[in-house]
Amino acid sequence: MRLPVMSYFIDRRLNPKGKSLANRQRFLRRARAQIRESVQKSLKEAGVADIGKDRKVRISTKGTKEPRFRLDPKAGGERDFVLPGNKEFVPGDEIRKPRWGEDGGRGKEAADSGDGEDDFEFTMTQDEILQIFFEDLELPNLVRTSLKETPRKSWRRAGLTTSGPPTQINLVRTMRNAFGRRLALKRPRAADIEILQARLDALERVTLQTEETRSEILALKEELARAIARRKWIAFIDPVDVRFNAFAEQPVPASRAVMFCLMDVSGSMGEREKDLAKRFYMLLHLFLKRRYDRVDIVFVRHTHDAQEVDEHEFFYSRQSGGTIVSSALEKMLEIQKERYTTADWNIYAAQASDGYTQSGDARHCAEMLNGEIMPLCQYYAYIEILDEREMEVFANEDSGAELWRAYRTVSALWPNFATKRIARPSDIFPVFHELFKKSEIA
Numbered sequence: 001m002r003l004p005v006m007s008y009f010i011d012r013r014l015n016p017k018g019k020s021l022a023n024r025q026r027f028l029r030r031a032r033a034q035i036r037e038s039v040q041k042s043l044k045e046a047g048v049a050d051i052g053k054d055r056k057v058r059i060s061t062k063g064t065k066e067p068r069f070r071l072d073p074k075a076g077g078e079r080d081f082v083l084p085g086n087k088e089f090v091p092g093d094e095i096r097k098p099r100w101g102e103d104g105g106r107g108k109e110a111a112d113s114g115d116g117e118d119d120f121e122f123t124m125t126q127d128e129i130l131q132i133f134f135e136d137l138e139l140p141n142l143v144r145t146s147l148k149e150t151p152r153k154s155w156r157r158a159g160l161t162t163s164g165p166p167t168q169i170n171l172v173r174t175m176r177n178a179f180g181r182r183l184a185l186k187r188p189r190a191a192d193i194e195i196l197q198a199r200l201d202a203l204e205r206v207t208l209q210t211e212e213t214r215s216e217i218l219a220l221k222e223e224l225a226r227a228i229a230r231r232k233w234i235a236f237i238d239p240v241d242v243r244f245n246a247f248a249e250q251p252v253p254a255s256r257a258v259m260f261c262l263m264d265v266s267g268s269m270g271e272r273e274k275d276l277a278k279r280f281y282m283l284l285h286l287f288l289k290r291r292y293d294r295v296d297i298v299f300v301r302h303t304h305d306a307q308e309v310d311e312h313e314f315f316y317s318r319q320s321g322g323t324i325v326s327s328a329l330e331k332m333l334e335i336q337k338e339r340y341t342t343a344d345w346n347i348y349a350a351q352a353s354d355g356y357t358q359s360g361d362a363r364h365c366a367e368m369l370n371g372e373i374m375p376l377c378q379y380y381a382y383i384e385i386l387d388e389r390e391m392e393v394f395a396n397e398d399s400g401a402e403l404w405r406a407y408r409t410v411s412a413l414w415p416n417f418a419t420k421r422i423a424r425p426s427d428i429f430p431v432f433h434e435l436f437k438k439s440e441i442a
Contacts, residue, residue: 034059058121155247164244177241187234188227196224257378258296258340259288260332262351263314266303266323269354273385277352278315280383280428284350285311287436298335306331325357325403326364333372342376349373352383355401362406369407374414381435382407382419391423 038057082091089095160170200220203213261284263277288295299314300306303321306328332349340347357365374380384404386394394400397419398408404419411417420431 031059056121056123154250156250158246158248160243161246162240162243164246168245168247170243170245173243174237174241177243178237181238181241182234182236185234186230188231193224193227193231196220196227200224256294256296256344257346257348258298258336259284260298260300260335260347260349261285261314262300262302262328262332262349264303264323264325264328264353265301265319267320268323268356269385272387273354276385276422276425276428277383279425280352280422280432281350282315283428283432287432296340298332300328300331300335302328302331308335323353323357324361325353326361326368329365329368329373333368336376346378347376348379349377350381350383352385353403355384355386355403357403359402362402365403366406366410369410369417370413374410374417378416380414380417382417383431384419384421386421386423388423391421394421397421 035057038059082089160173200217203209203217203220206213209217261281263281265274269277285297288297297311299309299311301309301314301319302323302325303319304324304327305321308331309317328351336347369380384400394404399405400408404421407417407419411419418435420435422428422431
């Protein structure tokens with residue numbers, strides 16, 4: 001009986017002709033950088049509401065081509081052929097090669113000047129745009145202040161086991177156990193049986209068999225029968241050989257972060273200012289919900305009095321009144337002491353205002369920040385919303401309204417306190433990117 005021989009195929013083919021794996025990897029990195037730059041440039045000119053839509057992105061085709069070596073038809077070399085359908089030349093005609101630059105270039109117009117051969121345009125979905133825009137942003141100084149809570153669990157490798165689903169069979173360890181067991185029990189190999197069978201066939205084909213030959217044939221048959229029986233008795237793979245990848249559910253330690261969003265909704269904040277503030281916080285909310293699984297967001301709006309509200313009321317409800325910024329800071333401290341202790345939570349805050357408050361309140365805000373809030377916060381960002389004329393007047397960052405000047409003194413003492421100004425929707429993306437960019441040290 002002849003047993004089937006198992007074949008093994010090993011693919012040792014090199015990279016395709018004219019291709020290089022390293023070049024392809026460099027091409028992907030180069031193209032990704034161009035896409036990121038194009039997305040950033042496109043978003044600067046768009047509104048936050050447009051971020052939820054698919055967007056066309058254009059990059060240069062020069063960056064999408066894989067580097068390769070080829071002959072330059074203008075610099076040298078000879079070509080002797082006539083293309084099919086040619087009615088102007090016949091084989092043997094000599095054509096003067098144009099000098100470099102005589103043909104006026106190789107493309108039409110550059111990508112920046114309109115549609116041309118150097119443009120490669122494609123559509124990106126909302127998720128792809130957000131991934132590109134948020135990939136280099138991070139909550140600054142997000143450190144693990146506590147590992148007490150384990151809000152989620154994950155499955156991790158936990159060695160091997162003798163039972164499990166078929167999809168989790170560890171083939172390498174199973175075959176290793178089977179091979180060791182076959183060696184220990186001296187299971188005959190298929191090649192050994194083939195040798196015995198070939199020797200037996202050769203002796204049986206002998207015409208004149210002697211007594212010695214018949215004895216050897218009988219011995220070979222007995223040995224072959226024992227080998228076949230032993231091979232059947234000792235299986236190639238036994239259930240005791242099978243091993244499965246084991247997985248255990250383990251808690252994943254995770255720090256907790258809370259983001260306080262403070263916004264002035266008083267009468268001094270017109271519809272334009274409120275709209276810009278809402279755009280900034282919508283972008284911030286979208287960033288936090290996409291980036292982190294365990295981040296609480298607290299919305300606090302204020303006039304002369306501060307209130308904690310839900311997301312919809314924070315962005316869309318209307319309210320009027322005077323302006324006392326310190327009421328929002330007091331409300332934030334009240335909520336923090338009740339629900340978010342510094343031993344268990346990383347605390348962040350973002351505030352938007354037009355810079356106006358009651359006389360003397362700005363100094364009170366600075367005192368609260370320096371004495372109570374900043375020692376608790378990992379990061380505090382203040383956005384002041386001005387009109388374009390005020391932006392020209394307050395071109396120097398050291399000049400501004402009373403609240404801005406007070407907050408500038410706080411930023412001088414605390415490196416994790418940032419202040420920025422915006423006047424147009426196009427300012428939101430650059431300011432947001434500047435506030436939450438990843439630290440170079442990290």
